[in-house]
Amino acid sequence: xxxxKISGAEAVIHCLLNEGVDLVWGYPGGAIMPVxxxxxKFQDKLKHVLARHEQGAIHAAQGYARSSGxxxxxxxxxxxxxTNLVTGIADAQIDSTPVVCITGQVPSHLLGSDAFxxxxxxxxxxxxxxxxxxITKASEIPEIFAKAFYIAKSGRPGPVLIDITKDAQFELxxxxxxxxxxxxxxxxxxEVNDDSIDHAVKLINQAxxxxxxxxxxxxxxxxxxxxxxxxxxxxxxxxxxxxxxxxLPTSHELNVGMVGMHGNYGPNILTNKCxxxxxxxxxxxxxxxxxxxxxxxxxxVIHLEIDPAEVDKNIKVDVPVIGNCKESLQMxxxxxxxxxxxxxxxxxxxxxxxxxxxxxxxxxxxxKKGLTMGESIIAINEFTNGDAIIVTDVGQHQMVACRYANxxxxxxxxxxxxxxxxxxxxxAAMGAKMGALExxxxxxxxxxxxxxxxxxxxxxxxxxxxxxxxxxxxxxLGMVRQWQQLFFDKRYASxxxxxxxxxxxxxxxxxxxxxxxxxxxxxxxxxxxxxSKKPYVLEVCVEKEDNVFPMIPSGASVxxxxxx
Amino acid sequence: MEKRKNYTxxxxxxxxxxxxxxxxxxxxxxxxxxxxxxxxxxxxKNVYRFIIVVKMTKSGVERVIKQIEKQVEVIKAFYHxxxxxxxxxxxxxxxxxxxxxxxxxxxxxxxxxxxxxVTVNTEFFVIEKTGFREDTEKLxxxxxxxxxxxxxxxxxxxxxxxxxxISEILNTFKNQK
Ligand SMILES: Cc1ncc(C[n+]2csc(CCOP(=O)(O)OP(=O)(O)O)c2C)c(N)n1
Numbered sequence: 001x002x003x004x005k006i007s008g009a010e011a012v013i014h015c016l017l018n019e020g021v022d023l024v025w026g027y028p029g030g031a032i033m034p035v036x037x038x039x040x041k042f043q044d045k046l047k048h049v050l051a052r053h054e055q056g057a058i059h060a061a062q063g064y065a066r067s068s069g070x071x072x073x074x075x076x077x078x079x080x081x082x083t084n085l086v087t088g089i090a091d092a093q094i095d096s097t098p099v100v101c102i103t104g105q106v107p108s109h110l111l112g113s114d115a116f117x118x119x120x121x122x123x124x125x126x127x128x129x130x131x132x133x134x135i136t137k138a139s140e141i142p143e144i145f146a147k148a149f150y151i152a153k154s155g156r157p158g159p160v161l162i163d164i165t166k167d168a169q170f171e172l173x174x175x176x177x178x179x180x181x182x183x184x185x186x187x188x189x190x191e192v193n194d195d196s197i198d199h200a201v202k203l204i205n206q207a208x209x210x211x212x213x214x215x216x217x218x219x220x221x222x223x224x225x226x227x228x229x230x231x232x233x234x235x236x237x238x239x240x241x242x243x244x245x246x247x248l249p250t251s252h253e254l255n256v257g258m259v260g261m262h263g264n265y266g267p268n269i270l271t272n273k274c275x276x277x278x279x280x281x282x283x284x285x286x287x288x289x290x291x292x293x294x295x296x297x298x299x300x301v302i303h304l305e306i307d308p309a310e311v312d313k314n315i316k317v318d319v320p321v322i323g324n325c326k327e328s329l330q331m332x333x334x335x336x337x338x339x340x341x342x343x344x345x346x347x348x349x350x351x352x353x354x355x356x357x358x359x360x361x362x363x364x365x366x367x368k369k370g371l372t373m374g375e376s377i378i379a380i381n382e383f384t385n386g387d388a389i390i391v392t393d394v395g396q397h398q399m400v401a402c403r404y405a406n407x408x409x410x411x412x413x414x415x416x417x418x419x420x421x422x423x424x425x426x427x428a429a430m431g432a433k434m435g436a437l438e439x440x441x442x443x444x445x446x447x448x449x450x451x452x453x454x455x456x457x458x459x460x461x462x463x464x465x466x467x468x469x470x471x472x473x474x475x476x477l478g479m480v481r482q483w484q485q486l487f488f489d490k491r492y493a494s495x496x497x498x499x500x501x502x503x504x505x506x507x508x509x510x511x512x513x514x515x516x517x518x519x520x521x522x523x524x525x526x527x528x529x530x531x532s533k534k535p536y537v538l539e540v541c542v543e544k545e546d547n548v549f550p551m552i553p554s555g556a557s558v559x560x561x562x563x564x
Numbered sequence: 565m566e567k568r569k570n571y572t573x574x575x576x577x578x579x580x581x582x583x584x585x586x587x588x589x590x591x592x593x594x595x596x597x598x599x600x601x602x603x604x605x606x607x608x609k610n611v612y613r614f615i616i617v618v619k620m621t622k623s624g625v626e627r628v629i630k631q632i633e634k635q636v637e638v639i640k641a642f643y644h645x646x647x648x649x650x651x652x653x654x655x656x657x658x659x660x661x662x663x664x665x666x667x668x669x670x671x672x673x674x675x676x677x678x679x680x681x682v683t684v685n686t687e688f689f690v691i692e693k694t695g696f697r698e699d700t701e702k703l704x705x706x707x708x709x710x711x712x713x714x715x716x717x718x719x720x721x722x723x724x725x726x727x728x729x730i731s732e733i734l735n736t737f738k739n740q741k
Contacts, residue, residue, distance in 0.1 A: 126582060127589045131636045133582075151636055184737040185578050185639040309630035312623075 008138030009034035009169040012102065013042045015145035018177045021073055023047045023064065023434060025057040027084075029077025031117060032104030034169035049434070049463060052455035054081050056427040058088025059453065062097045063431030066414045067389055067439070069222070071153050072099040072431065078106055079117030082163070083124065087421055089159045090128040094418030095243060096220060098157035100148050101125075107167040108136040121163050130158030138171035142178070150180035155188025156307040157220060190308065192323035192331060199319045200278075200302045201335040207276035209344045210236045211267070211299075213259055213288075216243035216417075217281010217306060223326035224248070224410045227280065230333045235340035237348055239267035241282050243417040246407040250386065256348045260288040261552045262399040265359075265561060266351035268552065271296050272559040273347075280304045281325045284314040285418065294557035304328050358563040359549050364404070370543035371519060373400040373472050379523050380442055380470065381406045383530040388440040389414060389432050393425035393449035396478040399548045401444045411436075423452030429467045430460050440468070440530065447473040447499050454505070460535045461509040468529050471502055471539045474546070482547045506537035513537040566621040570599070571643045572651060572722045573629065575614040576606060576730050578637040587614060587638075590631045596620060600653075600719030608730060611639065617720045640733055644724050651722035655700035656682070657691040657707055658714040664689050673706045688713060 006014070012035050016024065026048060028036045039048040051057035054076045061072030076085050082103040092099045106115040122134050131151045133144050141164070148160045204210060212234075218227045224247050231238050231248065237256040238248060248255050257264030259271065271277065277299045282288070289295040292314055303310075303317040304325045311320040321328045363374030377400060380388070386406030392398040392415040407413060414432050416424040429443035450471050460467060477495040484492050506513035512534055516525045522540065529536045552561045577583050584603065591598050599617040606613035618625065625643045632641040661684060664670055674681065679693040693703050700717055 122582060123585060126585050127593060182737070182740070183636060184734055186636045307634065309627070309634045311630075313627055313630075 004174070005172040006175050007034065007038075007169065008141050008164065008171050008173070009038045011138060011141045011173070011175050012145070012164070012169070013038045013046060014175060015142060015177060016046060016073065018179070019071070019145070019149045021046065021071070023049065024073045024075055025049050025051055025060045025064070025431065026075035027051055027054050027057055027077070027081055029081045029104065029117070031078035031106055031166050032075065032081070032102075032169075034166065035075065035102070035104070035164075049459065051427065052458045053453065054084030055087055055423065056453055056456040056459065058085045058092070058099065058101065059424050059427035060431030060434070060456075060459075061099045062088060062092050063391060063414055063428030064435035065097050065099055065431075066428075066435070067411055067432035067441070068435030069411060070435065071149055072097070073102070074099060075102040077104045077117065078121070079119045082121035083119055086124060086128065087419075089125055089161065091416055091419040091421045091424065092159035093128045093130065095416065096157050096216065097159065098152040099159045100152050101159060101161040103161065103163045104169070105134065105163045105165045108165040109167070111165070121161065125161045128159070129161050132161040132163070134163040134165070135168050136165045138168050138173040141168070142176060146178060146180040147183065150183070151186070155186075189306070189324050190322045192321065192328045196319060196321045197328065197331045197335065200321055200332055203276055203300055203302060203319060204234060204236075204278065204332065204336050209274045210234070210276040210278060210341070211270060211274040212236050212238035212278045212280060213241065213267075213271075213282055214238060214244045214247060214280040215241040215282025217304070217325050218244060218247040219410055221281060221306065221324050221326040223281070223324075223329055226326050226329040226333065228252075230329045233333050233338050234336055235338070236278065237267075237341065237345050239263070241285070241288055241417075242402050242415060244282060245402055245413040247410050249408050250406045254345075256345075257352075258402060259558070260285075261290070261554070262403065262548050262550065264352070264403070265355035265550050265563065266348040268550070268558045268561045269351055270347060272298065272557065274299050276300050276302065278302045278304070280329070281306070283310045286314070289314060290552045290556050290558045290560070294559070355550065355563065363400070368543065371516070371522060371540055372546060373397050373542050374404050375519075376470065376472060376522065376526075376540045376542065377401050377404040377444070379526040380444070382523065383527050384440050384442065388412065388442045389436060391415065391425050391429040391432055391441060391443045393445040394420045394422045394479075395446040395449060396474070396482065396546070396548045397444050397446045397472040412439075422449035425449060426453045426469065427456045427459075429469065430456060430465045433465050433467045442468045442470060444470050444472060446478060447471055447475060447497060447502075448477045450502070457506065457509040457511060461511055464534065466533055466535050468532070469535070469537045470529075471537065472542050473499065473502070473539055474542050474544050475499055476544055478546075479548070481545070485545070485547065487553075502537065502539045511535050511537055513539070515539040515541065517541045566623060568619050568621050570646050571618055571620055571625045572646070572649050572720065573614075573616040573618060573625065573632070573641065573643050574722070574724065574728070575616070575632055575641045576639040576728070577612045577614065578639065579610050579612050580637045583612075583635070583637055586635050587616070587632060590628060591616075591618065594628065596624070596628070602719035602721055606730070608734070611730065611734075615720060615722055640728070640730060642724065642728065644722075648726065649722040649724050651720050652694050653697060653700060653718050653720050654692060654694045655703070655715065655717040657693070657703065657712055658688055659691070659707065659710060659712060661685065661687055661689050663710045667710055670707070670710055673703070677703045677706070679703055
């Protein structure tokens with residue numbers, strides 16, 4: 001292609017194609033129109049999906065990235081288009097999701113003049129991007145795109161934003177693409193230090209009551225196999241953070257459940273009883289640790305982590321093992337003794353029995369009249385055989401889904417963990433489906449969050465993206481109501497909602513839909529939904545004032561977890 | 565409570581437009597007040613050096629250093645206590661020319677403080693003093709009674725006693741390629 005001049009806008013398409021992109025999510029507008037004109041010309045090679053809001057586009061790109069393991073791409077115009085991306089960018093940053101955002105910008109001679117739809121998206125997005133760059137000359141496009149994709153997906157992944165002035169999109173230049181495979185100031189994969197491995201191995205071999213807590217690092221590092229081998233050889237019980245979920249099958253005998261605020265009783269209590277905590281690809285978020293000064297203070301801590309900035313950030317670590325856990329896990333597994341920890345594991349079983357009696361039984365086989373979120377999730381498990389990608393929004397339903405959904409394959413739990421972005425699930429689910437067409441994708445959403453990005457039903461309808469959407473409707477902003485009940489004397493300030501008829505709304509988008517209110521109707525409805533080959537909205541009317549337990553009150557220690 | 569101390573943070577970066585913003589945002593996000601901030605090209609062409617003075621706890625500054633190093637275009641970041649660096653600040657003092665001739669004492673102050681007159685004209689003259697904060701502050705106090713038209717002090721510039729080894733880092737990258 002050398003010597004032939006092309007426009008900056010056309011170059012954008014070639015860059016995307018050179019990076020293997022075949023799907024882009026976006027929304028057009030003045031400052032990005034030259035690129036959209038090229039989308040038109042290249043539509044047989046590169047699919048552009050029109051979202052109904054830029055937030056929808058970026059969450060879709062995130063969902064796509066997380067189900068496929070590839071880089072998601074979102075594109076928007078300048079000004080409001082760009083600012084509408086910001087929530088998703090911040091979400092991708094805190095959840096380490098590889099996305100490349102492209103925004104149009106006013107022509108370079110107008111920069112700083114408060115031109116129509118000018119915003120400083122570089123300045124705005126700087127603290128929430130892994131890297132960003134403003135292109136003002138077409139000749140910069142190939143190098144910057146190559147760099148952007150490299151940065152987004154390498155090391156600890158994250159969002160990158162490229163802002164392109166309109167004149168750079170029109171400008172003609174000689175296109176030449178070279179992939180980026182290194183930046184001298186950037187070390188994406190720190191080398192694993194042998195001493196740290198030996199030190200970790202020694203502690204693991206000596207430990208009597210060790211506990212593994214794993215996070216999304218296992219998934220992002222494609223280290224599921226290495227992780228499983230490590231768990232099995234060491235015989236150590238393993239608990240997950242919300243973003244680590246699905247890296248090890250739910251049914252694995254050493255999987256002891258979730259840690260954190262609404263995690264399982266056993267792993268939370270025993271975090272403060274173990275003698276060795278092995279953290280793998282997780283970052284000790286405060287929702288996981290509770291009061292950090294009362295977190296595993298009796299234990300030695302080993303931290304396998306690719307990002308040195310996470311080490312000693314929240315929890316003081318005895319043995320940091322910096323590097324890609326795909327490598328370090330294997331190195332450790334090779335050297336440790338094969339062991340089993342039967343007696344120690346029986347403690348988890350004992351606590352699970354308590355949790356079952358006090359919480360799980362009434363969640364899953366309730367004797368009250370109204371449906372529960374828990375039994376809805378179990379019904380989904382039944383008809384998907386636990387093999388679906390479950391995309392959740394934020395709130396009670398999210399915690400319940402993570403607690404009760406079954407997973408067989410990795411990359412199957414997609415949720416907004418770090419930012420807790422309501423409105424994430426619906427667009428992320430359509431993205432997840434496009435990123436894994438062979439998989440069943442079920443979105444589980446609260447009635448509050450659903451209405452934050454409900455407009456994406458339009459995208460789902462237009463493209464006939466066969467996602468299954470379950471609204472767990474309690475007519476409340478449930479999680480906030482729960483806090484009001486527990487910590488604000490039931491003063492339900494602005495959390496009760498009079499909702500529209502969700503079935504009618506779905507039908508307005510020509511999407512099949514039904515509502516269930518009674519227990520006997522739940523399973524048949526879920527079955528119909530899963531059997532359908534088309535998009536489907538199922539509204540499940542659940543108990544209005546149910547609470548999610550167990551719960552670690554915020555600021556309390558993990559071992560102060562409450563069962564009611 | 566861990567005690568807060570003065571730390572000189574040195575950051576070596578690629579010459580990149582946005583970095584100033586990125587680095588200062590790391591402090592802003594943690595509600596840390598920056599005492600001074602300077603930037604210039606370093607001993608290596610196209611490699612820039614930021615010198616930031618902050619009052620923080622040791623564990624705080626360690627965490628911030630890692631966040632800074634995490635930025636794609638940062639080559640390396642360091643932190644040092646005051647006794648681990650050689651540092652200076654410059655100050656400029658602008659005064660009415662008449663006072664230079666009418667108040668003989670001013671000339672003694674200038675001489676005793678090892679300050680330097682940069683320029684003199686009929687209306688004003690400018691004194692420059694480089695040294696520690698106490699030195700420029702003392703001169704300020706001495707001159708203030710005679711009427712300062714303008715006063716400004718630069719941020720800290722500093723070199724470390726230990727080796728930084730930036731060229732080595734850049735060479736390792738070259739050799740890997
Ligand atoms: C964008 C956004 N705004 C506000 C919140 C605070 N918040 C957290 S959970 C929640 C309630 C969610 O209600 P709903 O979507 O109905 O789900 P439920 O908790 O009832 O399952 C709110 C308001 C948030 N996480 N995100």
